[in-house]
Amino acid sequence: MHLEPFAAEHVPEAAALLERWYGRAGKGLPRLGAGDGESLVARRLAAAGPAAVAARSGRGTLTGYLAAAPVDLAGDERAALYGHPRSAAVGLGGHALEDGREAEVLRELYAAVAERLVGQGRYVHYVQLPADDAVAMSWFRIGFGLEQVRGLMPVKARGRQPRGVEGLTIRRAGPGDLPQVGRMAVEVAREHQQAATFQPQPPEALRALHTHYSAALADPRSAAFVAVRRGEEVGMVLLTPAGPGPATPPHCADLAEAYVEPSARGEGISRVLLATALAWAYDTGYRSVTAAWRSTSRTGAGHWPAVGFKPVAYRLSRVLQRPD
CATH class of the missing domain: 3.40.630.30 (Gcn5-related N-acetyltransferase (GNAT))
Structure with missing residues (x-):
C-alpha cells in the first residue's frame, strides 16, 4: 500500500x-x-x-x-x-x-x-x-466510539393518530412563545450533562440558546408546537427545514428540538406532539423528517427508534490526551 x-x-x-x-x-x-x-x-x-x-x-x-x-x-x-x-x-x-x-x-x-x-x-x-x-x-x-445516531422517518398523510392525553391541548407556537421554547430547548441541552452522556455545556451557548429559535418561530417553513396541561407548558417540539446533505433527502424537515417535562413523561405526550408536528409537516410539503440523538442518552436512544426513526448515519468520536 x-x-x-x-x-x-x-x-x-x-x-x-x-x-x-x-x-x-x-x-x-x-x-x-x-x-x-x-x-x-x-x-x-x-x-x-x-x-x-x-x-x-x-x-x-x-x-x-x-x-x-x-x-x-x-x-x-x-x-x-x-x-x-x-x-x-x-x-x-x-x-x-x-x-x-x-x-x-x-x-x-x-x-x-x-x-x-x-x-x-x-x-x-x-x-x-x-x-x-x-x-x-x-x-x-x-x-473511536459511537457518539451520535441520525435517523430518518417518512412523513405520511394522517393515519391512525395516537390516543389523546387527558387534559392536554396542543397549540402552535409563535414569536411570542420564544421564552417558553427557549427555556425548554435549554432543558434539552442540560439533560446531556447527566449520565451517561456527561456532555459539557458552555454557559454562553446555553444563554444564546434562549433566543436561538427566534427566526424559526417567525418562519413559515418551521413550526413549533407546545403541549399545555392545566395551564402549564409541559412539552414542545420544533421542526425546521433540514439542511442539504448526503443524509438528507429532498423535502426533509429536521426535528430540531423535542422536550417533555420529566414529571409528565411516560403518558404519551411526546407521541401526541410528534403526530401533530408530522401532520403539519405533510400539509406543508415535507416528505421525511430527520432527527439525531446521543447513543448514551437514557431518553432519546430508546425513544426515537421506537417512534419510527431508522438509523441512517453515525457520528463517531475519539478524544486524545494532550501531552503535559
Missing part, C-alpha cells in the same frame, strides 16, 4: 469508490445521483486542506481516501453544546474504503491524517458515516 496526498486528480476515482460503498451501505440514505459523488468528494477535499490522504494498492488502484476538516466553534454557537470547540471532522463523503480491506486501509490512512491533526493541536476527532456496523467496526478498532 502506498500513501500519497489526496488531491484534485484523485476525485473521480475517489467518487467511484464512494458511490460503490455508499450504495452498499446506504440503508435508507438518499441515493447519490450522477455527479453527486464527485461534487461531495471535492467539497470534502477543499475543506480538509493538508489533512487529506489517499491510498493506492501495489496494482495502482485507489483503495481508500480520508479527508478531515478543521472545526472551530464559537462559545455561543448551538453546535458548541454537542461538540468540542477545536476539533476535526470527517464528514459524510469524507472517506471511502475498498470492500474487504477496510480495517487495513483505514488504519494507515488515519495514522497519517491524525498525525497532521495533532500537529495542529486538534485532539478531538469526529467521523460521520452511513449506519453500517461493519464499516463502523473498522473505526472502533482504532479507538
Whole structure:
C-alpha cells in the first residue's frame, strides 16, 4: 500500500469508490445521483486542506481516501453544546474504503491524517458515516466510539393518530412563545450533562440558546408546537427545514428540538406532539423528517427508534490526551 496526498486528480476515482460503498451501505440514505459523488468528494477535499490522504494498492488502484476538516466553534454557537470547540471532522463523503480491506486501509490512512491533526493541536476527532456496523467496526478498532445516531422517518398523510392525553391541548407556537421554547430547548441541552452522556455545556451557548429559535418561530417553513396541561407548558417540539446533505433527502424537515417535562413523561405526550408536528409537516410539503440523538442518552436512544426513526448515519468520536 502506498500513501500519497489526496488531491484534485484523485476525485473521480475517489467518487467511484464512494458511490460503490455508499450504495452498499446506504440503508435508507438518499441515493447519490450522477455527479453527486464527485461534487461531495471535492467539497470534502477543499475543506480538509493538508489533512487529506489517499491510498493506492501495489496494482495502482485507489483503495481508500480520508479527508478531515478543521472545526472551530464559537462559545455561543448551538453546535458548541454537542461538540468540542477545536476539533476535526470527517464528514459524510469524507472517506471511502475498498470492500474487504477496510480495517487495513483505514488504519494507515488515519495514522497519517491524525498525525497532521495533532500537529495542529486538534485532539478531538469526529467521523460521520452511513449506519453500517461493519464499516463502523473498522473505526472502533482504532479507538473511536459511537457518539451520535441520525435517523430518518417518512412523513405520511394522517393515519391512525395516537390516543389523546387527558387534559392536554396542543397549540402552535409563535414569536411570542420564544421564552417558553427557549427555556425548554435549554432543558434539552442540560439533560446531556447527566449520565451517561456527561456532555459539557458552555454557559454562553446555553444563554444564546434562549433566543436561538427566534427566526424559526417567525418562519413559515418551521413550526413549533407546545403541549399545555392545566395551564402549564409541559412539552414542545420544533421542526425546521433540514439542511442539504448526503443524509438528507429532498423535502426533509429536521426535528430540531423535542422536550417533555420529566414529571409528565411516560403518558404519551411526546407521541401526541410528534403526530401533530408530522401532520403539519405533510400539509406543508415535507416528505421525511430527520432527527439525531446521543447513543448514551437514557431518553432519546430508546425513544426515537421506537417512534419510527431508522438509523441512517453515525457520528463517531475519539478524544486524545494532550501531552503535559
